[in-house]
Amino acid sequence: MPWRLLRPAGLALAALMLTTIAAGAETGKSSGPSEFLLVAQIVLLIAVGRGLGEIMQRIGQPSVIGELLAGIILGPSLFGWIWPEAQAAIFPKTPEQKAMIDGIAQVGILLLLLLTGMETDLKLVKKVGKAAIAISIAGILVPFACGFALGEFLPDSLLPNPQARLVASLFMGTALSISSVKIVAVVVREMNFMRRNVGQIIVATAVIDDTIGWVIIAVIFSLASHGTLDIASVAKAVLGTLAFLAVSFTIGRRLVFQLIRWANDNLVSTAPVITVILLLMCAMAMITHAIGVHTVLGAFVAGILVGESPILTRQIDERLRGLISSFFMPVFFGLAGLAADLSVLRDPNLLMLTGLLVVIASVGKFGGAFVGGTLGGLTRRESLALASGMNARGSTEVIIATIGLSIGVLSQNLFTMIVTMAIVTTMAMPPMLRAALARLPMNKEEKERLEREEFEKRGFVANLERPLLAVDESVNATFAAHIAGLIAGMRGLPITVLHIGKNAKEQEKGRGAEESHEAVVKKAAEAVSAKTEDDTGSVDIVTRARRTELGETITEEARKGFDLIVVGIDKVITGKDRFDRKIDDIAAKFEGPLAIVSAKGKHLKQPNPDALNILVPVSGSAISKRGAEVAVALAQGGSGSLRVIYVATTRDKGAQRGASRNLSQEAGILKDASDLAARYEVDITTTLRVNRAPEAAILREIDTTDVDLVVMGVDRIQGDHLSFGGVADAVLRQSKVSVLLVSSGDARQAGAEQG
Incomplete structure (x- = not known):
């Protein structure tokens, strides 16, 4: 036994001796039940039990064995055999x-x-x-x-x-x-x-x-x-x-x-x-x-x-x-x-x-x-x-x-x-x-499943428990409800719909209507269930309406343990190339991940589409992987296609030396995205672009393909107002198709993740 384990054993023995002396004195004072003896019994059982449990775990045994042995040592089997008077004083019958x-x-x-x-x-x-x-x-x-x-x-x-x-x-x-x-x-x-x-x-x-x-x-x-x-x-x-x-x-x-x-x-x-x-x-x-x-x-x-x-x-x-x-x-x-x-x-x-x-x-x-x-x-x-x-x-x-x-x-x-x-x-x-x-070998199917589950343990979507959907009465809100329904339906997550528009209370009362946001969430979740032939699409929906200032409302909701907020409001950005004040207020009060939805193109006419053709830019960073996870989940839950693009900028070694000379980094990033999609049995198309401006390459990919939704993982940048950087801002403003920005937590959290 290591010497470092003998030292606490000696302290436990000293505690036992002191407890015995004190218990004897206490027993002599009163014959009735004693709170002191109760505390002394608890102290000994916990100290000896946890100590022996620690030793048992270090030698590969369950800690419960140590706790049982503690009772045996303190009982008539050992302590009562060696010093029966002391044992009877501490544990009277x-x-x-x-x-x-x-x-x-x-x-x-x-x-x-x-x-x-x-x-x-x-x-x-x-x-x-x-x-x-x-x-x-x-x-x-x-x-x-x-x-x-x-x-x-x-x-x-x-x-x-x-x-x-x-x-x-x-x-x-x-x-x-x-x-x-x-x-x-x-x-x-x-x-x-x-x-x-x-x-x-x-x-x-x-x-x-x-x-x-x-x-x-x-x-x-x-x-x-x-x-x-x-x-x-x-x-x-x-x-x-x-x-x-x-x-x-x-x-x-x-x-x-x-x-x-x-x-x-x-x-x-x-x-x-x-x-x-x-x-x-x-x-x-x-x-x-x-x-x-x-x-x-x-x-x-x-x-x-x-x-x-x-x-x-x-x-x-x-x-x-x-x-x-x-x-x-x-x-x-x-x-x-x-x-x-x-x-x-x-x-x-x-x-x-x-x-x-x-x-x-x-x-x-x-x-x-x-x-x-x-x-x-x-x-x-x-x-x-x-x-x-x-x-x-x-x-x-x-x-x-x-x-x-x-x-x-x-x-x-x-x-x-x-x-x-x-x-x-x-x-x-x-x-x-x-x-x-x-001695048990592992077959190929089991190995693939274990790799997928190990990835999900570290993933974002697989660990979501409770999303919050914040919406007004706009078409963009309906599209956001469809997106939230696909995400919640994958694992049957309970979702809360928070109405924050001018007619929030009326929207709350109309949750049972066929055109309500709740109905859109339910329909999308049921579509996931039908595709996967599972009952996970049955989601529990709660409706709430904004009754105070928006910041106070979000603060009150945030304390309830939501781990993602999906935002769908009429105006996403203002004329000053900044996010709308409502989105700024939400981001300021909710420290967790944001999913900001901006419906464009055909989704303004059909905000509850049957299929989504998704483009997701990747860079190899943790936050871009989060965006790819969400894109794969949406592709798996709905129908349509998934396209992944990696843009090598002039800051990348591969682009500086020429794309044909060194593509190992770019190929590795695209392979990670392909492996992610393969884990969920989603077919993807990968594209590599060498361009001075990533936003230009992304926008060109939008113009030359049939995608109708761009999903981007973005980091919050610390400042006076909400910002995700120039690339995200450019894509959000200039894209002709819908955009979904999936952010990290607050700017401090993003900095910690980047570090």
Whole structure:
């Protein structure tokens, strides 16, 4: 172990000694529940748990193992064995004191399941659904049967209620059959296999395992509550669970999105969205409790619905993850470790039964997943990797064991055995999975898909979550609505239409009319959906009207988290070769990217065209690539053609030496554009021009081809008014066809990007 890791370990030991002395003094003062002891317990669980978690991660193990080991070290297994008086002083077994920290742990379970649900990718499950379902069924049935059989043959001494052996056997079967989607996802992600085909199947199968497991646990919980096999109560739990899931994934999906957006847009208090999510989690947990199943199912489903919300997903995840990972997880898993007394394994019979449990759990899950993978059409190597990954029980197993202990299905010894099994299988999984995945070859199709997804991670259009459309009553506004509809329809993005013209309120009231801007957005999005044969074209549209000064209106909207504003107003530029004052005001108050639309030519007569013939100039800069991305997205979403032009100016080495001497730079830039279009299966034509004035070359290309829209990526130039430089200004003023300028953020941001 590195010396730098021993130093914090020594500090933790010193903290433990001081806490012990203080806890002893506190215990002597009062026999009732103590807030001091609660804080001392939390301090130790977090400090030791996070410290050991850090060490575990450095040696390639999940941090949850360190948090579990922290509880085992602080519990009767080690600390209580070495210094029982001190351990009892810090962690007294009095019901009142124990209930205080148990309450925090129970909240931690719900939050942990909320986070797990948020990490569940339903699109991934749908994509590999057939194979994953077949694999999951086989991967559950085999270990379930093994666990059920083990439960039937367990000695009566290990069962808290031998008369309810059926419930215990069902619980054992479930405990052995479920995998930890969190641990599986973490290891697969750390190995950069999350987007590999086999990685997707592994994670999707773990998700299905988790979902089925929580439903079974919910039924067993209902069964345990009644003590006997009450058909009516079980039927109520099963039907109630199915109804709950059906409503959640239909009406609930849209309701959660609406709640998140409403909280974000209307509440001004600190972190209103997090408040709404926590209330939603609690409400769904109480609903599942009311229908007779465990609250964890409600929290898990709430997390899935929050993760499916199309806006603010990154911000929500970051804010919740920090609190859950640093506070609730160490406390919960530390308490689970405290409850596991490994000293009982000194009994040879219990040690042998624990080893048997580990073997049965591993062989059952490994064999079931391997058979399922083979039946699901995977190769032998892929099935081996799948089986290795699915064997990790991790946090899910500990949560299930904790529930079993709390409802009286598991005895203390049986709980310790299951926690030991969870630790052993989880620690064995990462090296096994790494070895299995390292041998998997990558086919051409998978390689192309991964390259495209890697590009999208760094891209602009693929990371948009929420565009804002600012329009007046002009024809240009209708064309801007068509452009915004194509962009939103590609990924089903929710869009807000902000009316800023003189008749803004009347326009807002007329949103249902066929000629309204909202109708244009919807029609364009539906055209995208029809072309891609997907349901992403169904966009949610909200209408707002300007009710204050334009600058104040944009400021108020900007705080709601929009990451692009599409501007379509009657006058784009004034006679002084400057942008209209309205556009200046919008740019001054909105620091994010702008998309300024200027309809010309045939789009003044037909602002909602069936096809777009697009020209996009490129220069190799980051902002010109952004313009190319938008152009490709528009070409992919609509119909028509895409033409890319690169202009080598006198400042370029290639032009100075002669275009025929050195064209490697120009060819590379055009190839990047071609590769971008190829990723989205868009046909393009590339053109290289050597000219002293880029704007002249672009305008000539417009005159000599059939393009009807120019898309340019432009940087804001810092100054007293909005400007994108001479080339963009010249094209905007002199072009005979429509122009779309896609900018970076504010001038300071543009400078940072250029630097």
